[in-house]
Amino acid sequence: MTNAFNILFLCTGNSARSILAEALATTLSHGRLIAYSAGSKPTGYVHPIALQIAKEIGYPATLLRSKSWDEYGREDSPKMNFIITVCDAAAGEECPYWVGHPATAHWGFPDPASVVGSDEEKWAAFRKVEIGLRNRIELLLDLPLDKLDHLQIRDELHSIHHQFKD
Numbered sequence: 001m002t003n004a005f006n007i008l009f010l011c012t013g014n015s016a017r018s019i020l021a022e023a024l025a026t027t028l029s030h031g032r033l034i035a036y037s038a039g040s041k042p043t044g045y046v047h048p049i050a051l052q053i054a055k056e057i058g059y060p061a062t063l064l065r066s067k068s069w070d071e072y073g074r075e076d077s078p079k080m081n082f083i084i085t086v087c088d089a090a091a092g093e094e095c096p097y098w099v100g101h102p103a104t105a106h107w108g109f110p111d112p113a114s115v116v117g118s119d120e121e122k123w124a125a126f127r128k129v130e131i132g133l134r135n136r137i138e139l140l141l142d143l144p145l146d147k148l149d150h151l152q153i154r155d156e157l158h159s160i161h162h163q164f165k166d
Contacts, residue, residue: 004034005081005145008102014039014066016113016126017086019050021133023059028137032145036078038069047113049126073098081145082157086133087111103150105157107136136160 009021018037025035080102112125139160
């Protein structure tokens, strides 16, 4: 097996989309990716539906917590290979300096935590984000990451998202 790649998923609140991405990337990759998540303005809690979906896919709930992206901007933090924003607000924000200049991309999704309606409508919004993230992460895992240079990886990350644009 080749070395694992560290990937950080960013969102504003770090309670739903980035949490789902962390759980999916780690679980689907079987050790190829070590995923993390964080937010620019963390809510301090993981949304219960995101937590339930993470448990369903086999990700340990004890690893999930809403946290600031400042944790990953420190010198002693894991060096990230990829950083992906998953909500529109985080894509436009001033990000901290990332050690190692990781490849970055934006894979935006509507916030399922903001859905007002029935439980079925809320679950449907979370499932839609889960499926969208799963599709993108599976395409990422199909890439020969250890054979691509930094610019090729960045281009592939952008291309993956645009494959699903209307």
